[in-house]
Amino acid sequence: VHLGASGGPVLAEGLGSLEAIRAASVEEIASVEGIGPIIAASVFNFFRDPENNRVVDRLLELGVSPTVPERSTSPQTLTGMNIVVTGGLEGFTRDSVAEAIKERGGKSPGSVSKKTTAVVVGADPGASKLTKAIELGIPQLDEAQFVHLLDTGELPS
Structure with missing residues (x-):
């Protein structure tokens, strides 16, 4: 399969x-x-x-017991959004930031494309992701703006 x-x-x-x-x-x-x-x-x-x-x-x-993943109880503030993260964030590990995005209905692809909604820029960001985001005119968010996005689904103006 x-x-x-x-x-x-x-x-x-x-x-x-x-x-x-x-x-x-x-x-x-x-x-x-x-x-x-x-x-x-x-x-x-x-x-x-x-x-x-x-x-x-x-x-x-033999006892293998497939389970259905629990549905997230988090508000679905990021439905339809593709959020790329580059660099380290103080309040999140790499895994927890991807999980936070997914729990709220978003996707966390590993690379920037024209489908990217926003790029979260942390400490020591990858130059290629940042450059591509700038070239494509994709909004770049700091950690505080990202947390606001998680909570509200609103990009900063």
Whole structure:
């Protein structure tokens, strides 16, 4: 299955359980936001193979217990936003800043592109990310502005 690291949780959250994924049609799988038709067909075909189902059943018998990721209770202030972080932030680790963005419905890609909403600039930022943000006219935020964005979803004017 060509699902990728983020696809599994997206699919689990979208359909709710392993049994629902196993029983889903290609269309139902593809209707999950973030899952395209190629991935949907791959997942569907995986569960149509009896040998794959035997392996999954055996894993379940051995105690493997797939869980659906908990839905975030954080306000979805960053829905649809792509926030790139460069440099170190005082109040966040690299992992916690990405998690804070994701919990609020945003994405935290590793590079700047025309789809980037804002770049958070911390201590010792990467020159290439900063240069690209300036070239593309993407807003650059300091840590305080980033925290405001997390709380409100509003970019500074």
